[in-house]
Amino acid sequence: MMDKKDLKIIIFDMDGVILDSxxxxxxxxxxxxxxxxxxxxxxxxxxxxxxxxxxxxxxxxxxxxxxxxxxxxxxxxxxxxxxxxxxHIPPSDGLKEVLAWAKAHGVKIGLASSSTRVLVDDALRLVGVDEAFDYTVSGDEIKAKKPAPDAYLKVLELSGFSAENAVAIEDSCAGVTAAKNAGVFCFGYRNATSGEQNIDAADRIIENLKEILDEVRTCPCFEER
The missing domain is CATH 1.10.150 (DNA polymerase; domain 1)
Incomplete structure (x- = not known):
């Protein structure tokens, strides 16, 4: 069970999370x-x-x-x-529901990717979710890519939030490691199209992005919203 006192931002990986790329x-x-x-x-x-x-x-x-x-x-x-x-590749099942919930509850949306800025911008635009993201960090904007925590630390820096205010969604071993190294609670998204990935280090394993809502809806910081 997620125990967030003050959830302010949800940070997504891109490849294998935003879309089956x-x-x-x-x-x-x-x-x-x-x-x-x-x-x-x-x-x-x-x-x-x-x-x-x-x-x-x-x-x-x-x-x-x-x-x-x-x-x-x-x-x-x-x-x-x-x-x-x-x-015409669509976004991952459940993504738009999570984005809509976040917007309705004042939770910011970030992206931490190892892909370049050009692909990040193209992919988000082509699947129709680019305007939903408040902060995006690409692999060519940081010193070290995943499994280093740099992408997550940069999103936190841009947003002004601490790791305690964030949750991450990752589909790979390297991504989970990056999120955990940044001190961020991590949902491990078991996406079959991402191949055999050891995501056991994640705080919570999910099979569909909609499962994130089951957790965040019970977050103490939303009980009176």
Missing amino acids: EPLHENARQMMFREFGIVPDDTFPDPVGKSSSGFWRKIIELCGIEGEPYALEKEQYRLVAKQIEEN
């Missing part, structure tokens, strides 16, 4: 692998919830391909945004 990232990586003539194997790192430029830096090292990590990351994100637009 992890398969889109995988599609983009596979397209790029084919272009380079790469056959993935068990030595490739798990990219979910982590730095895409860091992933491509490792692939350059392992496979000896030509390219620069940030340029390859940019191409991956371009392919992801293209898929979101062409396939």
Whole structure:
């Protein structure tokens, strides 16, 4: 049971939480692998919830391909945004209900993502939720990406709230670790499209974003609202 005395902000991860974009990232990586003539194997790192430029830096090292990590990351994100637009990818089930509840109760909405600003802005706009977010932080605006806590700490800094005023929603091991390292209560969202992720360190495991409402509605700070 969540025990928040003064909930002020809900902070979302983007990929795999705001929308089911992890398969889109995988599609983009596979397209790029084919272009380079790469056959993935068990030595490739798990990219979910982590730095895409860091992933491509490792692939350059392992496979000896030509390219620069940030340029390859940019191409991956371009392919992801293209898929979101062409396939009319919707927001995750329950997201709009949580956003509406937060607005009705004066709770701010933040986003802490490892993706770049361009993809963050494109993805939120394309799924139609960009105007709901009060504070957004992208991976190219912080020193260290998840599992480091920097994205969460930056959202808290921008909002002026402390970790005790916040809850986070994450679908990956790296994301849960980032939220917990920032001292933020974390919902671990078990999203099947995000692959096998160990989110056991989360404070509460959920299967649908609507379950967040079951917790926040009983928060002591809303009993008299």
